[in-house]
Amino acid sequence: MPKAEYYGTGRRKSAIARVRLVPGNGHILINDRDIDTYFGLETLKLIVRQPLNLTGTVEKFNIIAKVEGGGTTGQAGAIRLGIARALLKTEDNHRPAMKSAGFLTRDPRMVERKKYGLKKARRAPQFSKR
Numbered sequence: 001m002p003k004a005e006y007y008g009t010g011r012r013k014s015a016i017a018r019v020r021l022v023p024g025n026g027h028i029l030i031n032d033r034d035i036d037t038y039f040g041l042e043t044l045k046l047i048v049r050q051p052l053n054l055t056g057t058v059e060k061f062n063i064i065a066k067v068e069g070g071g072t073t074g075q076a077g078a079i080r081l082g083i084a085r086a087l088l089k090t091e092d093n094h095r096p097a098m099k100s101a102g103f104l105t106r107d108p109r110m111v112e113r114k115k116y117g118l119k120k121a122r123r124a125p126q127f128s129k130r
Contacts, residue, residue: 006089010081015070019082024062044076051084051103055094
């Protein structure tokens, strides 16, 4: 009997994560590295594990994630969305809890573009009367 694998894609800012859930003991691999070596901050590890803690499936699945683009916070958010989407395919009764926690919503906020005549998106050059 082939092992069941569940896939989910997550995006946040410019980060894109492809997440694979495989039955296992709760080991998390990100870009072929352990989560503890990939993310230095404890808060980022917490963000990634949120959907698993909510549904009580921390020890049920091994997670293999390939993530590219963006920074560390964006990548953690992308992995969280990917895990949440993959968990929906395992059992459909997870949906109400994850929906109310906001794990199924793609965060639409992006970096605002730089405008001409300004130094950044909104930062104007310093004003001088003379």
